[in-house]
Amino acid sequence: MGSLLSYLFGLRAAPKLFYAPKTAFVPLQSSSKISDAESISLEELVERRCPSLHDVFAQAWWLPGGNLQTAYCVVGDFSQVDQVEYDRKLLRTKDGGTIGLDFTPSATEPHLRSDTPVIVVLHGLTGGSHESYVRAILAPACSPPERGGLGYRAVVVNFRGCAGVPLTTPQLYSAGYTDDIRTALLYISSLYPEAPLLGVGFSLGANILTRYLAQEGEQSRLAAGCALGCPWDLLANSKRLKASWFHRQVYSKGMGANLKALAQRHLATFEAFPDTEVTKALPGLLQQSQTTLGQFDETITRLAGGSSPPFPFPTANDYYVWASSHVVLPDIKVPFLAINSDDDPIVSVLPVHAGTSTLSPWVVFAVTKGGGHLGWFEEGSVPGHPRRWYRRPVLEWLHAMGSDMLSAGRKGKPLREVDGFIMEEGRDDIGCKVIEGGGHVVGVEGEGGLLAGL
The missing domain is CATH 3.40.50.1820 (Alpha/Beta hydrolase fold, catalytic domain)
Known part of the structure; x- marks a missing residue:
């Protein structure tokens, strides 16, 4: 059947x-x-x-x-x-x-x-x-x-x-x-x-x-x-994800919530490095009631998604192009x-x-x-x-x-x-x-x- x-x-x-x-x-x-x-x-x-x-x-x-x-x-x-x-x-x-x-x-x-x-x-x-x-x-x-x-x-x-x-x-x-x-x-x-x-x-x-x-x-x-x-x-698919209200609400926020929870779980590690840009940026992200994938990448990934160089990137879009x-x-x-x-x-x-x-x-x-x-x-x-x-x-x-x-x-x-x-x-x-x-x-x-x- x-x-x-x-x-x-x-x-x-x-x-x-x-x-x-x-x-x-x-x-x-x-x-x-x-x-x-x-x-x-x-x-x-x-x-x-x-x-x-x-x-x-x-x-x-x-x-x-x-x-x-x-x-x-x-x-x-x-x-x-x-x-x-x-x-x-x-x-x-x-x-x-x-x-x-x-x-x-x-x-x-x-x-x-x-x-x-x-x-x-x-x-x-x-x-x-x-x-x-x-x-x-x-x-x-x-x-x-x-x-x-x-x-x-x-x-x-x-x-x-x-x-x-x-x-x-x-x-x-x-x-x-x-x-x-x-x-x-x-x-x-x-x-x-x-x-x-x-x-x-x-x-x-x-x-x-x-x-x-x-x-x-x-x-x-x-x-x-x-x-x-x-x-x-990554840039083209990120734009497609943002363009749809449903995809933003369901998929982008779902992935953003996962990444935010992962960062929260390791908060003590970030706090042990207080002078890094990512540690300074993290509190604002954690205070958000909802976080999209794009917001997480703009706040965290572009800064700490790999070694320097090439990180940090000026914007998440620059990171998307590179990655x-x-x-x-x-x-x-x-x-x-x-x-x-x-x-x-x-x-x-x-x-x-x-x-x-x-x-x-x-x-x-x-x-x-x-x-x-x-x-x-x-x-x-x-x-x-x-x-x-x-x-x-x-x-x-x-x-x-x-x-x-x-x-x-x-x-x-x-x-x-x-x-x-x-x-x-x-x-x-x-x-x-x-x-x-x-x-x-x-x-x-x-x-x-x-x-x-x-």
Whole structure:
């Protein structure tokens, strides 16, 4: 009945796929022998190895449209599905900040081979490893093959102050700041030097992932990437968000409330640095009865969303221009899958609206008919309990990149240890070392008061 209603309401369609005029060629194993290899175009790889991208996505009939799809991300009960446990390690960065890495399977799981692919996840605006959109991928990806999974490892990079990670400096994170993921990859690479690392980013994390891959080019420590719900042109999408009264009241204020609550939670840290501009600006923000995303970015993010330079920015719009990822798409040099929906209420301007000339030969860009922002809910096997469509194409992509694609060896500059910090040859400003804290994580405590799924 649900499928019939979806069909009648016109919510069934295969994603539209966009490629550069000439796509790159990817080396794949054609058999179990490494010596048996073939090189095929990215477009042919998707046709062969990612059939779900050519199949129909049908929204759950009772969640039609981007607003309802997005709303269900927030109000849906996902506590009993896709349960994932993690082992957390805290990393101290060279500037005194702290990021949290959540590893799964946990240390109690059976030993995996040293070359087992590792999925490196970047979460959304104020999320973390607990988010249902993250677990929807990691639960099957990190289950053993005998249980229908990929048998991979995964590491979720929890940004400064998110998901229970302490904030130890007044510097936060932002959509454009890539040095924290770059730092995390130093540590992950040191742990798994023989494993291919595969990036997956959601929303804000997708923007960071895109910018990292473009900045690193052929030296990327990630062998491939996948971006879901990326905001791309932050300035254009910010203007669209502000232009609609409904979007301002619901989405902009919802995201602003999350960011404000996060800042409030770490108020003691800011107060320990009384002379910083962000600490001086914070009281006025906290006194507001309601805060939009734009107001938070104008007051806080443009000042403290990354290191100096380039922070602080004169205005939030200057920050949006700098942090946008649509302009760097041509610079990506590893296989990269981007998935957006055509009715995302938060991300309404997509790079492919201007044509495919901005796409790297390594990029495949999929746009679904419906799905909202990080929703993509379709009918599940149990009535009233939808499943996320993107799980299938993302798992197919990860399998193709981690198990089928031939790796040319570890990329990135050699690592060294200086005063206990893992660092990269030729760069002294970033590095990390493990500090006390962390432990076993089942869900995330202390995240009450934040809207999930955004």
